[in-house]
Amino acid sequence: MDVRPPKAGNEPAPHLDEPRSSGALVYDGRLLKIYRDEAIAPDGVQCVREFTLHPGAAAIVPLFEDGSLLLERQWRYPLNRSFLEFPAGKLDPGETPLQTAQRELREETGYRANRWAELGPMHPVISYSTEVIHIFLATDLSLGETARDEGEVIDLVRMSVADFFVLVESGQVSDAKTLAAAFWLARIRSGDYRPQWTLSESV
Amino acid sequence: MDVRPPKAGNEPAPHLDEPRSSGALVYDGRLLKIYRDEAIAPDGVQCVREFTLHPGAAAIVPLFEDGSLLLERQWRYPLNRSFLEFPAGKLDPGETPLQTAQRELREETGYRANRWAELGPMHPVISYSTEVIHIFLATDLSLGETARDEGEVIDLVRMSVADFFVLVESGQVSDAKTLAAAFWLARIRSGDYRPQWTLSESV
Numbered sequence: 306m307d308v309r310p311p312k313a314g315n316e317p318a319p320h321l322d323e324p325r326s327s328g329a330l331v332y333d334g335r336l337l338k339i340y341r342d343e344a345i346a347p348d349g350v351q352c353v354r355e356f357t358l359h360p361g362a363a364a365i366v367p368l369f370e371d372g373s374l375l376l377e378r379q380w381r382y383p384l385n386r387s388f389l390e391f392p393a394g395k396l397d398p399g400e401t402p403l404q405t406a407q408r409e410l411r412e413e414t415g416y417r418a419n420r421w422a423e424l425g426p427m428h429p430v431i432s433y434s435t436e437v438i439h440i441f442l443a444t445d446l447s448l449g450e451t452a453r454d455e456g457e458v459i460d461l462v463r464m465s466v467a468d469f470f471v472l473v474e475s476g477q478v479s480d481a482k483t484l485a486a487a488f489w490l491a492r493i494r495s496g497d498y499r500p501q502w503t504l505s506e507s508v
Numbered sequence: 509m510d511v512r513p514p515k516a517g518n519e520p521a522p523h524l525d526e527p528r529s530s531g532a533l534v535y536d537g538r539l540l541k542i543y544r545d546e547a548i549a550p551d552g553v554q555c556v557r558e559f560t561l562h563p564g565a566a567a568i569v570p571l572f573e574d575g576s577l578l579l580e581r582q583w584r585y586p587l588n589r590s591f592l593e594f595p596a597g598k599l600d601p602g603e604t605p606l607q608t609a610q611r612e613l614r615e616e617t618g619y620r621a622n623r624w625a626e627l628g629p630m631h632p633v634i635s636y637s638t639e640v641i642h643i644f645l646a647t648d649l650s651l652g653e654t655a656r657d658e659g660e661v662i663d664l665v666r667m668s669v670a671d672f673f674v675l676v677e678s679g680q681v682s683d684a685k686t687l688a689a690a691f692w693l694a695r696i697r698s699g700d701y702r703p704q705w706t707l708s709e710s711v
Binding site: 309310311312313317318322323331332335336337339341342344346347348350352354355356357378379381382384385387388425426427428430433434435436437456457458460470473474476479481482484485487488489491492494497 | 513514519521524525526534537539542544545547549550551553555556557559560581583584585587589590591593628629631632633634635637638640661663673676677679682683684685687688692694695697698700701
């Protein structure tokens with residue numbers, strides 16, 4: 306069974322397509338669902354493509370009135386260290402990315418935001434995952450209660466955008482979704498990008 | 509066996525550590541090496557951590573004298589579509605990230621660069637992979653021969669930085685390493701970041 310997203314009608318490079326020949330689910334774990342497919346590369350070569358099926362995720366850039374940002378520090382087991390990153394989480398079944406963003410912001414940080422802008426999609430690992438992360442900017446923040454999952458232990462860190470850029474440029478912030486958000490923050494700061502505050506709290 | 513990177517001496521949040529209890533290699537594929545570990549979260553909860561072991565990678569931002577960029581369009585099987593992205597590739601055994609960057613730029617695009625600057629590290633998927641991508645800026649480019657792998661079919665696309673930003677801001681460029689590079693390009697363009705051209709062709 307082909308579990309990948311359906312092909313888009315506006316694909317700009319159909320001549321690069323790698324048609325699927327066959328394949329199977331080879332590891333059905335808690336988080337990881339690994340598929341191993343055989344496909345035909347555009348040069349006619351038979352190739353093996355391994356990937357994990359992912360439900361998608363949403364990430365939030367919480368921006369306070371004073372211009373400061375809210376980040377999280379969390380242990381990231383595969384890399385055996387903690388990372389400074391923007392809040393994020395996987396889409397639950399039936400959720401829109403905006404609903405996920407609003408739920409995760411509440412659950413992980415305790416904050417609600419009244420004004421939301423979509424920044425853009427980000428594909429963290431196009432070579433071996435179907436994951437897409439929808440990135441949102443959130444402001445007009447008010448503090449309530451957190452509701453973290455078991456095993457989810459998080460330090461909250463508030464800092465200025467200038468300090469955040471220093472951490473990125475010195476390699477101390479290196480998480481992909483957080484760097485993608487840093488692009489939009491840099492463009493907003495230089496006056497080249499205006500967020501569209503068209504979304505609001507939906508839950 | 510713990511296959512993760514060793515713990516760093518300068519870890520800023522040792523209280524968030526998730527000590528490993530046990531684990532095993534559960535899928536040994538061509539690209540993906542999936543480990544399933546049990547660990548203890550900081551709140552004492554036993555948890556399962558699944559991840560793939562990755563050798564690391566290097567990505568290159570090729571910048572021409574006229575200020576234009578070189579990107580690639582490639583089919584990305586898991587997402588069933590093509591992506592516009594900067595050249596990149598996995599580290600071969602014994603290679604430094606700079607050597608990988610210089611080899612991949614030659615093999616995939618045919619270009620050599622005489623001046624190199626390291627931009628920074630990027631961790632594409634801190635929740636389920638050990639992968640790190642080292643991002644380099646490369647200039648003083650001269651064209652030679654490509655040497656692509658079998659099954660590696662690539663369209664080369666040259667564009668201005670302004671056009672590249674339009675594609676990112678409209679969601680048409682969404683690959684993580686390419687967005688991370690876009691952060692540095694935005695900061696260079698706004699005059700806030702100066703690349704350190706300290707590296708040269710080493711091979």
